[in-house]
Amino acid sequence: xxxxxxxxxxxxxxxxxxxxxxxxxxxxxxxxxxxxxxxxxxxxxxxxxxxxxxxxxxxxxxxxxxxxxxxxxxxxxxxxxxxxxxxxxxxxxxxxxxxxxxxxxxxxxxxxxxxxxxxxxxxxxxxxxxxxxxxxxxxxxxxxxxxxxxxxxxxxxxxxxxxxxxxxxxxxxxxxxxxxxxxxxxxxxxxxxxxxxxxxxxxxxxxxxxxxxx
Amino acid sequence: xxxxxxxxxxxxxxxxxxxxxxxxxxxxxxxxxxxxxxxxxxxxxxxxxxxxxxxxxxxxxxxxxxxxxxxxxxxxxxxxxxxxxxxxxxxxxxxxxxxxxxxxxxxxxxxxxxxxxxxxxxxxxxxxxxxxxxxxxxxxxxxxxxxxxxxxxxxxxxxxxxxxxxxxxxxxxxxxxxxxxxxxxxxxxxxxxxxxxxxxxxxxxxxxxxxxxxxxxxxxxxxxxxxxxxxxxxxxxxxxxxxxxxxxxxxxxxxxxxxxxxxxxxxxxxxxxxxxxxxxxxxxxxxxxxxxxxxxxxxxxxxxxxxxxxxxxxxxxxxxxxxxxxxxxxxxxxxxxxxxxxxxxxxxxxxxxxxxxxxxxxxxxxxxxxxxxxxxxxxxxxxxxxxxxxxxxxxxxxxxxxxxxxxxxxxxxxxxxxxxxxxxxxxxxxxxx
Numbered sequence: 129x130x131x132x133x134x135x136x137x138x139x140x141x142x143x144x145x146x147x148x149x150x151x152x153x154x155x156x157x158x159x160x161x162x163x164x165x166x167x168x169x170x171x172x173x174x175x176x177x178x179x180x181x182x183x184x185x186x187x188x189x190x191x192x193x194x195x196x197x198x199x200x201x202x203x204x205x206x207x208x209x210x211x212x213x214x215x216x217x218x219x220x221x222x223x224x225x226x227x228x229x230x231x232x233x234x235x236x237x238x239x240x241x242x243x244x245x246x247x248x249x250x251x252x253x254x255x256x257x258x259x260x261x262x263x264x265x266x267x268x269x270x271x272x273x274x275x276x277x278x279x280x281x282x283x284x285x286x287x288x289x290x291x292x293x294x295x296x297x298x299x300x301x302x303x304x305x306x307x308x309x310x311x312x313x314x315x316x317x318x319x320x321x322x323x324x325x326x327x328x329x330x331x332x333x334x335x336x337x338x339x340x341x342x
Numbered sequence: 343x344x345x346x347x348x349x350x351x352x353x354x355x356x357x358x359x360x361x362x363x364x365x366x367x368x369x370x371x372x373x374x375x376x377x378x379x380x381x382x383x384x385x386x387x388x389x390x391x392x393x394x395x396x397x398x399x400x401x402x403x404x405x406x407x408x409x410x411x412x413x414x415x416x417x418x419x420x421x422x423x424x425x426x427x428x429x430x431x432x433x434x435x436x437x438x439x440x441x442x443x444x445x446x447x448x449x450x451x452x453x454x455x456x457x458x459x460x461x462x463x464x465x466x467x468x469x470x471x472x473x474x475x476x477x478x479x480x481x482x483x484x485x486x487x488x489x490x491x492x493x494x495x496x497x498x499x500x501x502x503x504x505x506x507x508x509x510x511x512x513x514x515x516x517x518x519x520x521x522x523x524x525x526x527x528x529x530x531x532x533x534x535x536x537x538x539x540x541x542x543x544x545x546x547x548x549x550x551x552x553x554x555x556x557x558x559x560x561x562x563x564x565x566x567x568x569x570x571x572x573x574x575x576x577x578x579x580x581x582x583x584x585x586x587x588x589x590x591x592x593x594x595x596x597x598x599x600x601x602x603x604x605x606x607x608x609x610x611x612x613x614x615x616x617x618x619x620x621x622x623x624x625x626x627x628x629x630x631x632x633x634x635x636x637x638x639x640x641x642x643x644x645x646x647x648x649x650x651x652x653x654x655x656x657x658x659x660x661x662x663x664x665x666x667x668x669x670x671x672x673x674x675x676x677x678x679x680x681x682x683x684x685x686x687x688x689x690x691x692x693x694x695x696x697x698x699x700x701x702x703x704x705x706x707x708x709x710x711x712x713x714x715x716x717x718x719x720x721x722x723x724x725x726x727x728x729x730x731x732x733x734x735x736x737x738x739x740x741x742x743x744x745x746x747x748x749x750x751x752x753x754x755x756x757x758x759x760x761x762x763x764x765x766x767x768x769x770x771x772x773x774x775x
Contacts (some may be wrong), residue, residue, distance in 0.1 A: 131510055138600065138749070139510075139610070139644045204660065223706070225529050236529045236681070236699050239706045244566050249564025252708050258558035260715040274543065296706055298447035333676060334705040336714055 140321040174210055175201045192286050193274045195318055196309070200269035200290065203341065208250040211341070215243055216312050216319035221341055223325040238330060246341075253339060257278065260339060263297035271307070284318070292342055303342055304328045321337065349671065350767045352760060353738045354731045356638045357724040359766075360538040373653055373769045374399030378484070378491040380655050380666050381405045381415055383682070385525040386432070388492045393434040397676075398494060403480065404428050405490060407556060408450040409437060415480035415492040416452045427477070438547045439477070448712035454478035487512040489522060491523070507747070511649035514659035517641040519684035521744040522630035524662060531679040531705050537717035538724075539653065539669040542677065545647060545713060546756040547609045549594045550736075552587045555716055559708040560588025579617055580697035584708065586613050597647070597753035603746045605765030606651025607758055611645035615660055622689035628686065652765055661698045673721050679703045734759040 178194050180186070186194075195214075202211040205259040216219070222232055232240040241249065253261055274291040286309040294301045308324040325342055349356045349365075359365055360602040364492050379398045382405050386394055393406040395418055402418040404427065418426045420441040420524040428441045438455055444549045447455040454475040481496035489500050489512050502509065515520050535542060545551060553560065563584035567577040593612075600608040616622060627640040648658040654667040669717070671676050681699040683692050720757035724732065741748050750757050767773075 131513060132507060134744075135510070135600070135747075136640065136644075139608070139646060140640070146531055157759060166724075188451060225531075233693065234696070236527060236704070238531075238697060238700075238704050240700055244570065246558070248562045248566050249708060252559045255561060256559035258712070259555065260711045262715075330705075331532075333534050335534045336536075337711050338706040339711050 146224075150252060165305045172205065172207070174207055176204055188279065188284070189274070192276060192284065192311070192318070195311070196271045196274060196286070196307070199269050199320075200216075204267050204269055206266075208253070208340070209247055209302075212243055212246045212250065213325075214320050215246070216314070216321045217243065219243060219244065219320050219322065221320075221323050221325070222332070223327065223342065225330060238327070238338070239325070241341075242301045249340065265294075267292055267294045282313055282319070285309070285312070286311060290342075296336065300334070302329075303329070346767070346771050349744055349766040350763050352764075353502075353735050354645055355763055357730060357732055359670050360540055360721065360724045360732075363672055365507060365770075366669070367537075369653075370399040370669070372772065373766075374669070375401065376493065376495040376498060377653075377769070378482075378493045378501050378653070379482075380664075381490045381492050383488055383524075383680075384413060384485060384490060386528065389414060389434060390526075391434045391436050392432075393435055395428055395430070398492060400428060401494060403492065404439075404631045405492075406435070406450055410451075412451075413483065413485070413490055415483050415490075417478040417480075419477070420446055421454070421475055421477060422457075424444050428505075448521055450475050452479050455570055473550070482711050486518045504604065505651065506604060506606060507602050507652050508606070508649055510610075510646070511642075511651060511655075511657035511659050514644055514646055514649070515657065515662055515682065516639075517661065518629075518662075520628045521686040521718050522632075523685045524682035525685060525694055527681050527683055527699075529680075531703065533677050533679065533705060533710070533714070533721055534670075534674060535675040535677060535714060535717055537675060537714075537721040538672055539667045539675045541667075541720055542667055542675065543605075543650060543653055543762060544759050545600050545717070546606050546650055548754075549599065550591070550754040551610065551716075553591065556587035558712070559584050560586065564588055578697075579615075579694060580701060582613065583698050583701055588711065591754075595753045599684060599750045599753060599758050601741075601748040601750070601756070601757055601761035603765070605650075605692055605762040607650045607652070607761060609647040610753075611647045611660065613647070614659040615694070616642065623689055625691050632686075658698075662695045663699060663703055665703070673725070734763070 167294060175198070177198055181191060199214055201213065219242070219268060221239055221241045222237060224232065224237050229235055247262050252258055269290055269292045271288050271290050275287045277287055278285040288307045290307055292303045295304070305325060305327040309320055310322040311318040314320045326342065344356055344358065349359050354372065363631055364644045381396045381403070381626045382394050387405065387407040390407055390411065393404050396403050396405055404416045405413060405420045406416065407413050418428055422428055422441065422444060424591070425441055428435065429442065434440040434763050435451065445458050449455050450466055454470060455461065457470055457475070468475060480492040480494055483492040484491055486501060486505065486509060516524055561608065563581050567581045567585050570577040570699070583625065597612045598610045626638070626642065629642060632638070632643065646659055648656050650656055658667045663682060664726045667675055668678065681695055681703070684715045695716040701707070737750065737757065741750050741755055741757045748757055748761055
């Protein structure tokens with residue numbers, strides 16, 4: 129069966145290509161800009177790191193654990209900028225759909241974000257008209273079972289377990305699973321080259337979506 | 343409950359069509375359990391015995407490939423004591439369905455195969471030659487370009503009559519492959535909407551909402567896009583998927599909708615998905631080789647953002663995405679989200695569809711996060727006594743009707759909703775739409 133010529137003609141007409149411009153007034157912003165500003169991410173002090181940790185006296189296990197604890201605390205404190213800074217310049221946050229997945233270029237993922245894309249996500253949730261951010265919303269992460277799987281000169285591979293509880297509006301949700309961090313040594317510090325997150329309940333129906341990294 | 347003819351007027355509808363349990367039950371009986379409902383794609387079931395469970399209205403069904411390689415849709419229910427025969431969402435059942443309760447077995451076409459201790463049925467009404475001993479099948483199953491539909495009514499319009507011109511959803515998807523076919527990517531994201539199914543269907547062709555609802559994402563993406571350009575880098579095409587949401591009201595008003603009978607419709611394209619890079623050139627060349635230049639340009643030049651098959655399907659054909667609704671209650675709807683791979687194209691072309699799936703349609707979507715918030719609040723608003731009517735007045739009377747098809751002169755015309763409710767009223771009042 130072929131498409132009626134009239135419809136075909138109609139559908140061949142005028143492809144509109146939108147170009148996003150800084151000056152362009154868009155949507156609600158053109159009517160009421162910044163109607164309810166959110167708290168800025170830099171407003172609060174960062175959560176303190178462990179006072180007992182220093183690179184000379186602490187074991188690698190302790191230092192790695194402290195990094196994971198700090199990372200999860202940054203999420204719970206909504207310190208998005210500092211969270212992104214934990215990643216290496218080419219670092220990637222990846223949440224595959226299934227534990228069997230080995231790549232993200234040719235199969236779907238729940239998240240696959242480099243620092244640029246993370247910046248978009250941060251920009252979204254901090255925008256005054258990110259409507260989904262209006263209800264009360266917060267998370268609490270617990271990280272444990274930290275196992276250093278491999279250590280080489282430039283790289284450390286770490287596996288851990290997490291449990292995250294989220295409150296949004298009046299509903300509580302739970303997410304649990306495995307983190308796999310590939311850490312890059314940069315001088316005395318570590319940066320995240322890859323964080324793989326396997327959700328236990330990644331293929332269950334999502335009651336609402338995930339607004340930010342888990 | 344108001345009488346049906348008073349619920350839907352040509353420019354407004356009564357709020358109870360979104361909230362009332364009796365209306366919902368009638369929708370299930372009159373629409374979902376009669377019309378053609380999308381079950382899945384043939385490539386989901388490559389081998390004999392492959393099955394996937396699917397909900398049609400209130401009915402739990404199994405779509406299965408038989409030993410004759412035909413696809414059938416059966417009720418997921420053992421005729422003995424009613425236990426569901428497939429307990430998993432998908433899998434392979436071999437050559438037989440086996441009930442986990444008393445081991446009744448069935449052929450893949452639903453016919454009973456064996457009953458344990460069958461001598462115990464001799465002389466009863468339930469002897470094995472009684473058709474009641476077999477699994478009940480959907481009366482009608484048909485497919486269009488690999489997309490499988492079932493109807494639980496033995497009579498009614500054919501699948502092609504039901505789809506009408508909206509079958510372009512599947513043509514447009516498949517025609518973009520040099521082989522004329524797609525295959526499913528076997529990942530289904532499921533997201534629960536705490537709202538009536540109509541919110542989703544209306545939202546899909548609502549060209550005014552994106553720059554309001556999604557402006558936070560559009561603006562954030564546009565900012566990073568520009569920053570990359572300033573650094574002398576070319577932002578990936580998929581940033582554009584997000585940044586186009588932040589366009590002006592005027593721009594959105596220029597995007598047209600096409601509204602078909604039975605509530606189906608099209609939102610025309612606006613993203614401009616034909617960049618001038620080597621991957622696209624190679625792809626266009628392959629399309630020319632397969633179809634000839636004129637036909638290939640016809641396929642590639644169609645301006646479609648997505649096509650709605652009313653009342654449950656949104657097909658984003660140029661990016662091979664498909665979202666199907668399974669209503670659960672007046673205020674609860676499950677959406678199943680799939681995408682497809684064009685056969686015979688390079689990895690680079692597939693990745694365009696993949697990035698859209700990841701960024702817009704995954705459970706970490708930066709787009710639907712705000713849609714879902716709107717629909718939840720919308721549902722609560724309509725459940726309240728704060729007003730009785732839902733307004734669809736924008737550009738009322740300003741559209742062009744030609745041979746049953748309504749074209750919007752303004753892209754943001756609420757003709758979309760008016761057209762959907764015209765079909766709804768026909769379905770609900772037993773007039774064939």
